[in-house]
Amino acid sequence: MKGNLIIISSPSGGGKGTLIKEVLDTVPNLGYSVSHTTRAARFGEEEGRHYHFVSKAEFQEEIEQGLFLEHAEVHGNLYGTSKRQIERITGEGRDVILEIDVQGADSVLEKVPEAVSIFILPPSFETLRARLIARATEGSNDLDVRLSNSHTEVAQYSHFKYVIVNDEVALAARKLASVIIAERQLRHRQAEAIKDILDSFERSKH
Numbered sequence: 001m002k003g004n005l006i007i008i009s010s011p012s013g014g015g016k017g018t019l020i021k022e023v024l025d026t027v028p029n030l031g032y033s034v035s036h037t038t039r040a041a042r043f044g045e046e047e048g049r050h051y052h053f054v055s056k057a058e059f060q061e062e063i064e065q066g067l068f069l070e071h072a073e074v075h076g077n078l079y080g081t082s083k084r085q086i087e088r089i090t091g092e093g094r095d096v097i098l099e100i101d102v103q104g105a106d107s108v109l110e111k112v113p114e115a116v117s118i119f120i121l122p123p124s125f126e127t128l129r130a131r132l133i134a135r136a137t138e139g140s141n142d143l144d145v146r147l148s149n150s151h152t153e154v155a156q157y158s159h160f161k162y163v164i165v166n167d168e169v170a171l172a173a174r175k176l177a178s179v180i181i182a183e184r185q186l187r188h189r190q191a192e193a194i195k196d197i198l199d200s201f202e203r204s205k206h
Helices: 016-026 056-064 083-091 102-111 125-135 140-159 169-184 187-204
Strands: 005-009 030-032 068-074 077-082 095-099 116-121 162-165
Touching: 005 016, 005 102, 005 169, 016 030, 016 095, 016 169, 056 068, 056 077, 068 083, 068 102, 077 083, 077 102, 083 095, 095 169, 102 116, 102 140, 116 140, 116 169, 125 140, 162 169, 169 187
Parallel strands: 005 095, 005 116, 030 095, 116 162
Antiparallel strands: 068 077
16 A cells, blocks of 8 residues: 655744654654755755755756656745655655645645645744744845745645644644544555455454
């Protein structure tokens, strides 16, 4: 059985990265899709772990080769999701998390409608603004762009199957983990295991 593709989205500063790190440390058989981007690495970010940092020319070449499941321009930078990486992880029977903006989420859901979509909602605009300021990774112009875009982004929550309010990190992380685990218990995803169990009951009759 292939693993689930799990789409997690939020406005910039919504805290999705923090929650994803928590569930990757606690939920077994869970992988992470490392996106490609043309933006510069932030302090502490590592190539191949947080993103694959590429030039615009390299990104365009990969578009032309059809290597992306989706790609989009967000806040003036290009982001893309590798088809091969998603197929490799889910083919191993592991779920894979795709951390993505709302624009990219819509694109992926058009191609993979069975994907599990989760929106991380900040408890308020004021909290979102405070988080963006506190992380101090954007200049004033970029901060203004992200705050302005957040109004449109939060309005897209209704496109997602699940919504988790990230008010308190530990609680929100547990909710995120519970969604991932619950999706694995769907009847159709356990068809092979259920068949083996029922077969054992059938054999017991003889």
